[in-house]
Amino acid sequence: MRVVLRARGDFGEWRDTARGLLAQGVDPRDIDWLSEEAVGQELFPPVPAPRSAAHRVSVPKDFLPLAESLICHSDLARFDLAYRLLWRLQSDKNLLLIKSDPDVERAHALNRSVHRDGHKMHAFVRFKEVPAPGLRRAFVAWFEPDHWIVARNAGFFQRRFTDMDWMIATPKGSIVWDGESVRFCDEPAEQPDIMDDADDLWRTYYANIFNPARLKVKMMQTEMPKKYWKNLPEAVLIPELIVGAEQRVREMAERAASNSAPVFHARLQSRKT
16 A cells, blocks of 8 residues: 655644554555655556544553654654554554664654754754834744754744744744744745844854863764754854864963962962961
């Protein structure tokens, strides 16, 4: 059976399809999961798989959050993996406790990747102000996630930036907050061409918190991978800061050596005598 999904991070889409397949007893080995994009050019498109929102399925409580995360991953094999876990859980309720199981291990690996992508979104979204028709200020941001995480992270930005209108546009959909509700669209967005005076503030801030004495390039690139640099205003400073780090450390050491001991040092020494 060929199952076609939009495959854009909608957990409900997969859940209803999986319930229908499970109700009919369709073995995971008999399913070929496809995306609409992959089959869009085929002459004879597959027949839609059965869906059932009413069929009740019993699963451990840990499965739902894991499956919701899996469906947001960009690997098309996620659908097969999630259904295979669902199928196996019907006969083994303790499956998820077996960390060495290949399916369980793979599921947790994809889950970590999705969560890591969400953390990067929280850290690297940079809003730029745009003209607003009302009294509330309005902002737009561009971000390029690896996975379909935009909708699942909308609540974070809503709670943090409640007092302004904003839109976060990405190649994997957009979210908009207008002060009353959050709207989500899973269609790819185009990168806005917007300049903002706050870009200079970001560069000033980053230059001032940069500590050359604690620089570890590999660690820094782990926390701030290069793929994000092109959309971060402060990232233009990074190559120059790295090149000049060693010289700045030497200058800091020279200044420290030439300075006299602080006043309290003499007081402490006098107490010892």
